[in-house]
Amino acid sequence: MSERFSPRGTLLAMYSQTITPSDLAWQEQALCAQTGADFFFPEPGSSVRDAKRICGMCAMRPACLDYALSNDERFGVWGGLSEKERLGLRRALE
Template identity: 80%
Template structure:
């Protein structure tokens, strides 16, 4: 990717310097990092019960949910909530 090596002072270099990098250290400590992704990204129509159970025991749940809402994650279980549950939060927040 050539743009990545734009010289200092160019438009692209100035733009990328202002993009905040999210703090993702919570992901290393999250229980989902120690479990299979199939629980958190099940096939359509499958149960999310097991993912919610794991999330319920995870200390990183609030950070995970904040991340999912801030980044408009539309698939999977994040912070103990399904896609539909997060969509409802976004709808009621506006």
């Protein structure tokens, strides 16, 4: 599992050190809320590069990733990770 915006091996560390709000207020502050879902839920086989670029600039990224992992989000880019990357992270956390 690798991610373009993080040095190698920091995904698991980032997740394990995440402190997130207990409510969903972070969603209103997230850059994706200002961008539109098309970037974050692309057609199968399409690039997620633009979504990851936006996530890389978002301060709410740790809360987003925590939400996606806690709620078993299976589709789209959440917290800067694709479905496949989140699956790998889930497996590493088990």
